[in-house]
Amino acid sequence: MHKPLLVTDFLDRARRHYGDDEAVVATTGERYTYEELGERVDRFSAALAERGVGKGDRVAVLDPNTHYHLEAAYGTMQLGAVHTPLNYRLTPDDFAYILDDAEVDAIYADREYAGKIEPIRDDVPTETFVTNGADAVDGDWEDFDALLDAVGPDPGVDRPEMDEDDVITINYTSGTTGDPKGVMRTHRTETLHAYLVSVHQEIRDDDTYLWTLPMFHVNGWGHIYAITGLGATHVCTRGVDAERIFETVAAEDVSYLCCAPTVLNRLIDYYETEAPATTGDAEVRVATAGSAPPEATIRTVEEEFGWYLKHVYGATETGPLITTSDARRHFDDDSADRFARKKRQGIGYLGTEVRVVDEDGADVPRDDETIGEVVVRGNQVMEGYWNKPEATEQAFSERAEGYYHTGDLATVDEDGAISIQDRKKDIIVSGGENISSIELEDALFEHEAVSDVAVIPAPSDEWGEKPKAFVVPDGEPDDPGALEDELASFTRDRLASYKVVRAVEFVDDLPTTATGKVQKYELREREWDDEDRMVGEG
Known part of the structure; x- marks a missing residue:
């Protein structure tokens, strides 16, 4: 039927x-x-x-x-x-x-x-x-x-x-x-x-x-x-207000909520100073997505709050959810190893084919070292982009025909659980919001003191990632600190509040290829040198 x-x-x-x-x-x-x-x-x-x-x-x-x-x-x-x-x-x-x-x-x-x-x-x-x-x-x-x-x-x-x-x-x-x-x-x-x-x-x-x-x-x-x-x-x-969230969880016996890692961090900060009740009469589970939460965040949520955390992953184009870290046969609930496991984006949802492929569209080995692009096929994936047939075609055909290409780069372990390592697209995910680096660059280019600029995601304890601009100034700035504040105000006047540039570094030039294309990868690699991967994890 x-x-x-x-x-x-x-x-x-x-x-x-x-x-x-x-x-x-x-x-x-x-x-x-x-x-x-x-x-x-x-x-x-x-x-x-x-x-x-x-x-x-x-x-x-x-x-x-x-x-x-x-x-x-x-x-x-x-x-x-x-x-x-x-x-x-x-x-x-x-x-x-x-x-x-x-x-x-x-x-x-x-x-x-x-x-x-x-x-x-x-x-x-x-x-x-x-x-x-x-x-x-x-x-x-x-x-x-x-x-x-x-x-x-x-x-x-x-x-x-x-x-x-x-x-x-x-x-x-x-x-x-x-x-x-x-x-x-x-x-x-x-x-x-x-x-x-x-x-x-x-x-x-x-x-x-x-x-x-x-x-x-x-x-x-x-x-x-x-x-x-x-x-x-x-x-x-x-x-989102941390005090109000804890009050409501207790008063309404909330059993389930979703929080981006930045929201979890706000809750942790409030909890450490105010020690509120974290549950009512119901057991609480929480889902998080966006930038992967650090193990310390997961540990606090589960051991201090008493909540059960599920880390999920996806994109607007994919429903969004396509993977989950909640594969309980792959970790022991009483072992600290579960925090590292839950930090991964995890395995595919039911009926969802999640692959990590190389440039030829072949699956990378399950060695948790080889990096490829995450592609997905499933009944929850979008029909296409409104009035944008060419963008739709590209999204489903670049490496593996018939799969939506996420633009995220990942490794795969022996159980098929993925772990995002970097982003193919120049998108900054800050506090769960997508920020286009190109849109921010275009805004900064309009300022008379900017000769050249490249924007990348930089580590942020609060937001996971924040937009950072590497600016080649038009001449030597008299007061770099004042110019940095001016550029932040300049973007604030032209873009949504969450897209404002949060850090500026003045440089003599930008790394480029022989054809003049800016090598953002070099900037990201330098910026994330002290981190264990080049995506925001708080």
């Missing part, structure tokens, strides 16, 4: 079996059951439909981790419209590019971020503008709750016929050129990824999930689906 895999099934199942159970603990204090959440979703769908939104139209969501994000996402998707979440840390120019590129028809923006959309609304094709605090927002915005009140209860939603191969989400990511690319994901890829997350992250209906991971990051790594479909409880947040 063939039954189409549709993302609408997740909320449908929760309403059917867990209608009277708590679905959401909102940041505003309200608590909603799954039936109440579903009714709000239905009313938002009806409001969008009244404004002409239908199957295939794009609806953007710009929101921290509130219940409105969940309602807007499901309200969009059950119309067959395409959920397009936005990174709230971007600039108005970034939003203008994305809204125009995706030809977004409607946007819901949280009251704290609507001000970033207001300056560019006349430059984009978007016609419907909704926020959750219209009275507090400048411009002509419709209020989310007022829309729901106007629709009334039990509106009924006329769902269109949907196919599992229809695109249902577009997640924008930055490439090495700095141009955002829209990653297209279908009902099928989203659904199968959520199934895999449910298995490997061991999600249950009695879980209470704390939203520390941004929902806009590949739909919260698929947790907007998995947590909902299994009838677990969403605890929403408005940003």
Whole structure:
């Protein structure tokens, strides 16, 4: 029997079996059951439909981790419209590019971020503008709750016929050129990824999930689906605050959360000074990804917090999750060796073929020494890039035909567990956010004092990696320290806050090949000389 895999099934199942159970603990204090959440979703769908939104139209969501994000996402998707979440840390120019590129028809923006959309609304094709605090927002915005009140209860939603191969989400990511690319994901890829997350992250209906991971990051790594479909409880947040996280874990009996290594470091810093309770009545497990956490971080989380850590790996294009370090037959829970094991990106998820290949597309030996590129094939991998067929073709054909090429370089051990060693792409991963070195270089080149520049990832105890610029100045700077501060301010004025250059080193020249191409590898090698690998690990 063939039954189409549709993302609408997740909320449908929760309403059917867990209608009277708590679905959401909102940041505003309200608590909603799954039936109440579903009714709000239905009313938002009806409001969008009244404004002409239908199957295939794009609806953007710009929101921290509130219940409105969940309602807007499901309200969009059950119309067959395409959920397009936005990174709230971007600039108005970034939003203008994305809204125009995706030809977004409607946007819901949280009251704290609507001000970033207001300056560019006349430059984009978007016609419907909704926020959750219209009275507090400048411009002509419709209020989310007022829309729901106007629709009334039990509106009924006329769902269109949907196919599992229809695109249902577009997640924008930055490439090495700095141009955002829209990653297209279908009902099928989203659904199968959520199934895999449910298995490997061991999600249950009695879980209470704390939203520390941004929902806009590949739909919260698929947790907007998995947590909902299994009838677990969403605890929403408005940003990451260490004190608040510990308080909520204890008060709400949180059993599961996701934290980038930089968030884990913030929690450790707070724990060492304040000694808060780290659990409620439930045992806690935590997933981390991005730059590999150092062994000391894993040790503190497991031995001091009493949490069980799972290290996972992937990319926006791959669902994101494709590997896990949680292979318990490969380590002893009572042995300190497990920390080194959990530091690795690990083995492939079910149904996921993860390979490390050389330049000819052949698998490297399992000697944990030979470096190759990580390529992947699986049902959770993207359909392609929105309106970018050439980039799509390149992503799936460079070394191994039919595999998505991650651009990450790794070794493989005898069990097939991968360990990332370096990056093929010039991408800096700082605090879980991707920063294009080329985009940052382009901004710095605009400063009159910069003659030449190369940006690379440098070690950071707080962020794992930070952007560092090697600058050839135009003349001898009178005050290098002042110029360094000026360059940081210069990038801050032009780019999203997390992309600001964090360190500057003035040099006489940059290492280049015979053809004049900058050899960033030499700069990275020098910068990471005291580290055990050239990716950020805190």
